[in-house]
Amino acid sequence: MSTIDTKTVKHVANLVRLGISEEEAQTFSGQFSSIIDYFNMLNEVDTENVIPASDIANAENVLREDEVKPSMNREEFLKNAPQTERGYIKVPTVLGEE
Template sequence: MAISRSEVEHVAKLARLKFSQEEIEEFTVQLSKIIDYVNKLNELDTENVEPTAHIVPIHNVFREDEVKPSMDRDKILMNAPYKENGCFKVPKIIE
C-alpha cells in the first residue's frame, strides 16, 4: 500500500507543517516504504506466539514504602522569605 502525495500533504496540513515539494516527494517515498515493511510484518505467522509487552521478563523492582521521619518544619521554613501558618507563602500568579 503506497502513500499518496495528497495524503502526505493532508497530514502535513493537520500537523501545521510546511514542506517544500522535494520534501513532500521524499516523505511520500519514505512513508510508503515504512507501510510496506509493516505489511510485510503482517505476513508473519504469529499463531503460537504469546502477546508480550516486553521481550524480557520484568518484575516490580520498587522498594517497599516505609514511613521515615522528615526534617523539622521550623527548620525547613527558617530561610523562607515568606511563610504563613507553617507553610511557604508564594506570590499569587493566577487571577
C-alpha cells in the first residue's frame, strides 16, 4: 500500500501553484494513496525493449515560412486581462527582494 503523506501533497500542490489548506491536504492524501496504488498495476507489464509512445498520428515536422501577418489588436487582446496599464498586463512583483 502506497502512502502519500500530507507533506508530499503540499509539495505537489506547490509544483502546480495551487494554494492548499491543511484539511484539504489530509483529504487528498487519503485519496491519492488509493489511486496511486491502483496505478502500480502497471508494474505487472513487461516493457523491456518497448519504445515509449511519443506521437499519436503524424510523426512529421510541420514547417512554414516565418511571415509577418496581422494579429489581434492590442485593445481586443487585453479585453480579458484583469489589470492593465498603458497597454500592458499589470501584475505585482515578479522577482522578490529575498
